[in-house]
Structure formats: structure tokens, C-alpha cells
Amino acid sequence: MDEKAAQAPTGAPGSVPAIVVMGVAGCGKSAVGIALAAALGVTFIEGDRLHPPENVARMASGEPLTDKLREGWLDAIGEGIAASAEQGQGVVAACSALKRSYRERLSGFCSEIVFLYLEIDPATARRRVGSRKGHFMPASLVDSQFAILEPPDADERALTLDATRSVGELVAAAVRKIRGS
Structure with missing residues (x-):
């Protein structure tokens, strides 16, 4: 999995989308x-x-969320992003954004969103989720996420990075791409 830029982020040098x-x-x-x-x-x-308690309970019991169940959650994230953008502040949000329609919904709140897609294989994702302590998401739901995953297309404002790299390497690569250096 190589570093791939779909549509490179644009903007003034040094600006943070x-x-x-x-x-x-x-x-x-x-x-x-x-x-x-x-x-x-x-x-x-x-x-x-930002997940409502009902969604957390569903996932904790091993039930994948439907598109309908994700709508309010995506809107809450989008509203948070929009509030920061309206105040002229940069913002980073963690959100699965597994489908293009989810990314489009988020972009409806702020058109300047850049997606940083952390690409990983199913076995590594299952292993990592299985070793987490105190998180509501069981490893049994990882396959359902891969089943609906639509990686960003070339026409989306997205950067794809290999999620098996260290956090430091991923952040350094993302900062270089975002700042255009």
C-alpha cells in the first residue's frame, strides 16, 4: 500500500483545511x-x-449500522467541522466515512474537507480491534465495514496512506501533503 493522492489538497501554502x-x-x-x-x-x-447511545448499543451487540442509522452521526460530525470552519479554525475529525455518500454528506457541511484514508488489510484491522480495551466496537464488525467500504476515488479530495506505518510516519506524510511541501 503506497502513499497515493487522489486529488491533492489545494489552498494557500500553510493553510489548514x-x-x-x-x-x-x-x-x-x-x-x-x-x-x-x-x-x-x-x-x-x-x-x-458523537454516536447516539442507540448506535453504540447496536454496535456493542455486534449489529452493523445501516445508512439510516449513520445519518444523524454524520450530521453531528459535519456540524462540528462546519462550526470550526466558520470560525476560521482548522479541524481534524476521526470518522469512518466508509462510503462515498457519507463523504459527500460530510462535504455538504464544509466543501473544503480533505479526506485522509488510512488503508489497512482485514486481518490487521481485526487483530487491532480485537486487542483494544474498553471500546464498544467488537472485532466481529470489521468484516461488515470492509463489505461496505468504498475507498476514495481519484476525483475526491483525498490522500491514501498505508495504515500499517507508524503514527509518526503517517502524520509526517499527511502534514507534507496538506502543507504542500
Whole structure:
């Protein structure tokens, strides 16, 4: 899995767009998102914290979410991104954004979103999720995420990185691409 840019982020040199760190469970969205937000000096939004309790209960019991169940969650993340953008602040959000329609929904709140897709293989994702402590998402749901995953297409504002790399390497690569250096 190589570093691939679909449509390179644009903007003034040094400007920080809204960034959504995306991918299946276990790819490192939160760890990379937190570190990336710190490196850029911007706000971090943890998408998992915005799930309604009903969604968390469903996932904890091994039930995958439907598109309909994800709508309010995606809107909550989109509203958080839009609020930061309206205040002229950069923002990084962690959100699976597995389907193009989900990414389009998020982009409806802020057209300047850049998606950072952390690409990972199913076995590594299952292993990582299975070793997590205290998270509602069981490893049994990883395959359902891969089943609906639509990696970003070349016409989307997205950067694809190999999620098996270290958090530091991923953040450094993302910062280079985002800042255009």
C-alpha cells in the first residue's frame, strides 16, 4: 500500500483545511487524528463520541449500522467541522466515512474537507480491534465495514496512506501533503 493522492489538497501554502481521517475500525483514525491535530495546532473531533447511545448499543451487540442509522452521526460530525470552519479554525475529525455518500454528506457541511484514508488489510484491522480495551466496537464488525467500504476515488479530495506505518510516519506524510511541501 503506497502513499497515493487522489486529488491533492489545494489552498494557500500553510493553510489548514478541514481534515477527516477515515477508514475501517482498527486503521488508527483516532490515534492519527489526535496526533495530526496536535501537529497542525487545530481542533480534534472524535467521531466515536458523537454516536447516539442507540448506535453504540447496536454496535456493542455486534449489529452493523445501516445508512439510516449513520445519518444523524454524520450530521453531528459535519456540524462540528462546519462550526470550526466558520470560525476560521482548522479541524481534524476521526470518522469512518466508509462510503462515498457519507463523504459527500460530510462535504455538504464544509466543501473544503480533505479526506485522509488510512488503508489497512482485514486481518490487521481485526487483530487491532480485537486487542483494544474498553471500546464498544467488537472485532466481529470489521468484516461488515470492509463489505461496505468504498475507498476514495481519484476525483475526491483525498490522500491514501498505508495504515500499517507508524503514527509518526503517517502524520509526517499527511502534514507534507496538506502543507504542500
